[in-house]
Amino acid sequence: MTAAVSPQRAPFGARLAAAMTEFGPLCVGIDPHPGLLAAWGLADDIAGLRSFSLTVVEALGGKVASFKPQSALFERHGSKGVGVLEEVIAAARDAGTLTIVDAKRGDIGSTMAGYADAFLADGAPLAGDALTVSPYLGFGSLAPAVELAHETGRGLFVLCLTSNPEGKQVQHSVTTTGTSVAADMAAHAAALNADAASRGELGSIGLVVGATIGDAARDLGVDLAAVNGPLLAPGVGAQGAGAAELAQVFGGARTSVLASSSRGVLKAGPSHEALQRAALVAAAEARDALRDTPNG
Numbered sequence: 001m002t003a004a005v006s007p008q009r010a011p012f013g014a015r016l017a018a019a020m021t022e023f024g025p026l027c028v029g030i031d032p033h034p035g036l037l038a039a040w041g042l043a044d045d046i047a048g049l050r051s052f053s054l055t056v057v058e059a060l061g062g063k064v065a066s067f068k069p070q071s072a073l074f075e076r077h078g079s080k081g082v083g084v085l086e087e088v089i090a091a092a093r094d095a096g097t098l099t100i101v102d103a104k105r106g107d108i109g110s111t112m113a114g115y116a117d118a119f120l121a122d123g124a125p126l127a128g129d130a131l132t133v134s135p136y137l138g139f140g141s142l143a144p145a146v147e148l149a150h151e152t153g154r155g156l157f158v159l160c161l162t163s164n165p166e167g168k169q170v171q172h173s174v175t176t177t178g179t180s181v182a183a184d185m186a187a188h189a190a191a192l193n194a195d196a197a198s199r200g201e202l203g204s205i206g207l208v209v210g211a212t213i214g215d216a217a218r219d220l221g222v223d224l225a226a227v228n229g230p231l232l233a234p235g236v237g238a239q240g241a242g243a244a245e246l247a248q249v250f251g252g253a254r255t256s257v258l259a260s261s262s263r264g265v266l267k268a269g270p271s272h273e274a275l276q277r278a279a280l281v282a283a284a285e286a287r288d289a290l291r292d293t294p295n296g
């Protein structure tokens, strides 16, 4: 597919690569769990949700490569919660920080077009810079999102090898062609990034590959380096992964990795200074773990 890029905006892959170089390869997840709201002295209501989320953006906007608001934790507050998510996306944009909306959308193509309009169209209140999507209705069902992302200079992160142990049931399965489901998803993403690769740029169709998966990518024949797209790596911090796991999982693909931590950073709040310290430490650890080394 040829990328028709919005004239106002460079492609997401190029913008993310620049942000990772400037701030380090860390994405801070904005996950307003009820327990975190309580730990910050906030009520589990709209005012608490708003205060929590905008505090994260105020403290870390312009200081980290990316934010990843978790849509579920806004949706659980109903339409007003979705309104707060819209505010968070707008505030991050104003602060100059990229936003990956973690909504994991996926449906048949005609409905996927609706999700694409909601999360990837210029002017849509829920449109950040990228969206997480689920390919488990078939990779081809994501086509409307792929097309709109390319048109508007936005990106996608396709679930490939997720950080939860239950993901194996589907992702480690073998397809009718004998490859693993995960390897198949990675090959589709690689094909969509081929134009960017030929220009020597990072593509805009990324994968979600958990930092907790150990040797699974290698064992399943998933060629992460060939994807030439960003690799969003949740699982850092609260789920137990750290520098050693990042280096183990990503090997020769490590320069494309955006490590993602939510609770691991957020538990330092609500003080701006403490959040900034926690993010700085996490970003430095990720940068060290993912540094390009001559031996891969």
Ligand SMILES: O=c1ccn([C@@H]2O[C@H](COP(=O)(O)O)[C@@H](O)[C@H]2O)c(=O)[nH]1
Binding pocket: 029, 031, 070, 102, 161, 162, 163, 164, 208, 209, 210, 234, 235, 236, 237, 238, 239, 260, 261, 262, 263, 264
């Ligand atoms: O494979 C996946 C995909 C997405 N996530 C999401 O990332 C954060 C992780 O939060 P932590 O507090 O850093 O554990 C959360 O929003 C998940 O839904 C993931 O963990 N694994």
